[in-house]
Amino acid sequence: MDIYSKRRFVVYGVFAFVVLLFLIILFRLQILNSTYKQYATNNVLREITQYPARGLIYDRNGKLLVYNKTAYDLLITPREVTAFDTTLFCNLLNISKEDLEAGIKKAKKYSYYKPSILIKQISPERFAVLKEQLYKFNGFHTQSRTLREYSTTAAAHALGYVGEVSGADIKRDSYYKPGDYIGVSGIEKTYETQLRGTKGVKMNLVDVHNRLKGSYRNGEEDVPAKIGKNIVSTLDLKLQLYAEKLFRNKRGSVVAIEPATGEVLVFVSAPTYDPGLLVGRVRGHNYSKLLADTLMPLFNRALQAKYPPGSSFKPVNALIGLQVNAIDRNTRFACYGKASSPIRCTHNHGSPNDVVDAIRESCNPFLWNTFKSILGKYKTSAEGFNVWRKYVASFGIGQHLSSDFANGLKGDLPTEKQYNKIYGRGHWNALTVRSLAIGQGELGVTPLQMANYGAVIANRGFYYTPHIVKEIENDTISREFKTKREVPIEKKHFETVIIGMSQSVQRNLAATVKIPEIEMCGKTGTVQNNQGADHSVFVAFAPRENPKIALFVYVENGVWGSRYAAPMASLIVEKYLTDSISERRKWIEKKMLDANLLDPNQKK
């Protein structure tokens, strides 16, 4: 036995120490710590998003407006790419070599292992050719996406368009991932959640090189994509196309509503654009082109153009006057024509007038006196103004209509506070704000609000919030749209005003606006324009009893209400109610179609 024999215990100790250390570490690694299981799963699972087709959009008569077409994205996984024939590749895809290099560089920056989109939205025709050759290019693969396709060029503003999600969208809703599509305006935006469907996911196993190794658990964990819900719009495509045709070479807007339901039949903002321009790879280019157009085709006048309604607002004041007993059916006021004070009358007619005459003749002094009486009925002008304001607001003027139009403006309806600020408390009265009597001044109303106001009169005192969507597949539309909204003015007063509106059309505008066999009621208006010719407006509904359509037409630089807006409205109504334009009114249709109000040198 040698003296150092005992040292074997030190050696045993060293062995035991290392083994114990290993066991402790392995125990922590394998039993106490569960994160490594997750890492291992993340390593091998590749979730492949399944994109659903977007819901289709139909018009109220079941005509298909918007559907989908397939396009293909080409994806690149930089790590798997081997040397390839770049000339052939660029020719197949119709891209330049510089674009290709820049694209590959960007993809590499994102990840060597994960696929990223190199070229978006390849057309099916190009894809067919590409697919045959794709085997020559390692590291590239395709995925299919759906793009919007339009059966018509009409109703671009109502339908809206689809674009790529922004950073803000992704932040707001975690459903979206970079590169996803989202409705940017119109129905596409408002009904995004219904139209988009639900993305699905396919779980695949991949190896370290990200090569596909089959599906995970035989696809048990896969979630199929749910296609978007189809939507039936309230639009009447035929009428929409006709209205857009009438608006060629003009700027302006038409909104037509079915009074009994609040359904929007026609929604025109002119000039418009082909919605097909904002789809696919050409979208960015076309969008900037449309944006630069001085006629502003992207500007949605029906929702966002606000202006004082002018004479077309007169029925509102008459109705309020009757309701608060500031006037009655027989109250007459004298009119001195151009010598009238404080507001002169621009129309030629008899005197004195009752309320029906005044509406028919659009008599300024009558409405001024009515307005003065309304405000004068109360202790202070401010109190009277507030009563007046409340009635005006009940028509939806100056209010968000909480309709399903994206980006609608609220418009302007002045408040007491606003006037106090301008003139000082107690330092203003009916005279100060007299422009309101004839629909001028601080009022700002959008065509949608004006059409709704037409519907209120047609309904004799109520409306349903105007809306653009009629039905959603397996879903219901908002209850808002089924709720009747009453205006606190008695029905009989409406009947009074309607007599005036009917006479205006049947008597004063018989030549160009009166429709045979149909009694249309309407009120013209002229909106003063400091930049050029005045704008022509017309609010109307028809037929007088049991109205089917209420509409508002607004033609920029149309000079007088009776010159363009009213005849155009009559044509739209006639087309809607009789499906054709009567022989003896064809000349009016031709005149309207031929009118070019875009030409700055036009005859005023």
Next chain:
Amino acid sequence: MPKRNNLWANIDWVTVLLFFALVFMGWLNIYAAVYNEHYQSIFDTTQRYGKQLIWIGAALTIGLIILLIDTNFYVFFSYIIYGFLLFLLILVLFIGKDINGARSWFAIGSFGFQPSEFMKFATALVLARYMSSYGFKIHNPKSLATIAAIIFTPVLFIFLQNDTGSALVYFSFVLVLYREGLSGVVLFFGTLVAILFVLALLVPNLVLYIVLLAIALLAFFIVNTKLIQFTRVLGAYLISILALFLLNFLMKKEYPLAGIVMAGVLLGSVIVLLVSWRNRIKNYSLIALVLLGSILFTLSVDYAFNNFLESHQQARINELLGIESDPLGAGYNVNQSKIAIGSGGAFGKGYLKGTQTKFDFVPEQSTDFIFCTVGEEWGFLGTSVVIGLFLFLLMRLIWLAERQRSSFSRIYGYSVAVILFFHFTVNIGMTIGLMPVIGIPLPFFSYGGSSLWSFTTLLFIFIRLDASRFDQL
């Protein structure tokens, strides 16, 4: 009383059984690591598990031949074997094949041969032969020099082959030397050097110097509890540091604080060393010397790390010490290895069901990272069993070595145990992130002919020596 002349009765079958168990389990895991639906025949020699079967067959033949050779052969021919392998080790530098940046392989057709693997048993034989020679005294300077020459000559050439892992194995002989009487101080300093090496890279220098000084002061206090002596030492250090600090301030030089403290501690140590040397206070001079050496060592580590190591080696050490984390770069192997082992859980994912294994996430999985497959597919149960088997084998080898009558057999036995131990520690330590990634195989487990045969040779020579232990007087 065992029969002296019956070789087969005297073989330690427990060790042989352990050998078989490890080789078999190794093969099962190699099969899993390269498993592929397209090649299912286990005899498919285009696949690694098929080849490994051939290597195993050859290894068994080698083992059998070794058992049949007379023990005296190893004693007499030890120098010749050593010399021959050393020749191959040098030759490979000139005609070897570059694999992964190391030139340590002879390529003979598709077959590779790595002389550094076999150099281990040759070195063990020569070491045993030399140290068992008559009148050998380990602390004799000449003996130490010879031992160093025996061990470090192969190390030098293996380093030149750029195969750091294989070279480091030879440092494990220090345990054998310790068993044979080398002072424990060597072990102590070995450990100290290792700890300082890590701390020098990990801890800011200023902190390190202060910690070292604090430990030294504690040591001063323990060896001599007389307060007056301790106060003098403390004073020497504090005044040195303060003086240098003031000097720096007054001369308007802007040396960093760490540098001043370091210089102060060095100066203080020199003063304490000189004074205690003169006064014959041996303990004090020793502590001062160790402190002095430690600080110089940390300085040289920093210098060597920055100037001698190549960037990928620096990256691996940094990764291991957690100084830099780069899970996709230097840390990729270890990270994926830990994921594989960690995801195995208590009982594993099941044989051939490991996703990390199956889809090639861990590089070098059938060779250096074979332990991952065990961890992933067999879980903590599997890893414990494998580690347990290794511990059993190592303990058994020490136990066998201690029962030898000849010191040659004992020294050789210890050498076998520590070489296996070193491989075991570094390889498994590497897969669980405890050791830097230096590619050395797990004995009997990892794929590869050279390593399997060299470990078989190493082990079976000892089994043969043990079987004839009664022949020795």
